[in-house]
Amino acid sequence: MAGLPLTKRQTIDRRRIPKVNLDHLPAEEREKRQSFLERNRLAALKCRQRKKAWLQQLQHKIDNTTRENEQLQEQATSLREEIINLKTLLLAHKDCHVARANGLDGL
Numbered sequence: 001m002a003g004l005p006l007t008k009r010q011t012i013d014r015r016r017i018p019k020v021n022l023d024h025l026p027a028e029e030r031e032k033r034q035s036f037l038e039r040n041r042l043a044a045l046k047c048r049q050r051k052k053a054w055l056q057q058l059q060h061k062i063d064n065t066t067r068e069n070e071q072l073q074e075q076a077t078s079l080r081e082e083i084i085n086l087k088t089l090l091l092a093h094k095d096c097h098v099a100r101a102n103g104l105d106g107l
Contacts, residue, residue: 022034
């Protein structure tokens with residue numbers, strides 16, 4: 001078991017700091033410490049919320065860009081097919097007297 005990698009849960013649990021008993025501190029120090037811990041808790045929560053919102057926004061951008069890329073790929077394929085069709089039409093008319101009259105027989 002010593003050589004096995006830690007799971008995410010084990011990593012998180014190992015990093016947790018046990019609660020410190022604040023009873024030995026004077027009331028003013030205890031309140032100050034509790035206030036600090038509460039502000040820190042709120043700041044951490046806000047940070048996690050911002051990160052979650054940022055990740056959701058990033059995922060939305062990825063989805064949109066992927067969709068746009070697929071559409072552009074389809075459009076490029078369609079345009080390549082159209083080029084092939086137009087070249088085929090030109091080749092079919094290369095010996096046409098109208099094409100020769102317009103100077104297009106050299107294509």
